[in-house]
Amino acid sequence: MRYYITGHTGFKGAWLTQILVGQGHSVSGQSLDPQIGSLFAAANLSELIEHDNRIDIRDANATRAALLAAQPDVVIHLAAQPLVRVSYENPQETFSTNVMGTMNVLDAISHTDSVRASLIITTDKVYRNVNQTASYREDDPLGGDDPYSSSKAMADILTQSWVKSFDTVPTAITRAGNVIGGGDVSRDRLIPDLLAGFRSNNPALIRYPNAVRPWQHVLDCLNGYHLLVTELLSGKGFGAWNFGPPDTSSLSVADMANSAAKLWGQGAAWQSNEIEQPHEAAFLTLNSEKSRRELNWRDRLTVAEALEWTVQWEKTFDRGTPARQACSHQIEQFFALS
Secondary structure (H helix, E strand, O other), rough: OOOEEEOOOOOOHHHHHHHHHOOOOOEEEOOOOOOOHHHHOOOOOHHHOEEEEEEEOHHHHHHHHHHHHOOOEEEEEOOOOHHHHHHHOOHHHHHHHHHHHHHHHHHHHHOOOOOOEEEEOOOOEEEOOOOOOEEEEOOEEEEEOHHHHHHHHHHHHHHHHHHHHHOOEEEEEEOOOOEEEOOOOOOOHHHHHHHHHHHHHOOEEEEOOEEEEEEEEEEHHHHHHHHHHHHOOOOOOOOEEEOOOOOOHEEEHHHHHHHHHHHHOOOOOOEEEOOOOOOOOOOOOOOOOHHHHHOOOOOOOHHHHHHHHHHHHHHHHOOOHHHHHHHHHHHHHHHHHO
8 A cells, every 4th residue: 555644754754654664555755854853864764755755735736746756545644833832923834834735735636546545634623622621522613712723623624625525535534632652852742841851850841731631642543543544445434533532541731741750750850831821722632432433443552651651762762772663662562452
């Protein structure tokens, strides 16, 4: 099977590439340059990529040409401007990437006859968040107060409209929770920020310690994507799907920070960043009953195990284990779980 991943140099894309190649699939993709210290670079994943394109999804013509050259069976659209605070700093880039970039990918798919299925990745932030205690379901209203959330909601609605308006390949939309795992170096994410502080022997500065999020390991999230692609290829699985952990995995930022500090040891500590921060939702959980019922999907790792695996990966890497080997070991462990 030939896969094409937009955003393949990002954190999720790097893990997904290793899973797919390990299963014998061919992987191509397009992305911006990987971040300094990224998992993609650390694991030398360019060696595994058939067509490793450096193309911005906002470039419609280049995106279409790259997809035609790769001739994939499946397209997984991960590329995005994914950070809330960056969306306040540069809203124009955020909207143009997340909305128009998604349209360019959908249009390129429609002009590539080899494609048999496509998966459009949005986020749990697409829901109109009213700080309800009940988990959000796939048919709940979409919205978003900050530029990131609203741009991803627009991309989600755009995809729904595209599928209904045009003759396109089997397509699904996925909305996942806060993903953690080894090798993430993205700015303004809890675990990378914590680990940077721990490694420097300074208290990590954390914003919104009381915010509650649905935490899950990257392998649990990607396993959901994999199951959904299988459904699409069999002519099922259309529409929107939540891939979030059970409510017991929805913990506060402070709870996660305390657990991470304990796992790291060596005097690891954190403190609240007192600088005024832009608005972010205070409470958010996902209802994934549909995925559990219809795809037989579930998180294989508890939130405690997900955090333990993440810290373990980072410590193993710090001790000199090659990044690709560290990932391969955890991928093998994960798929051996019942």
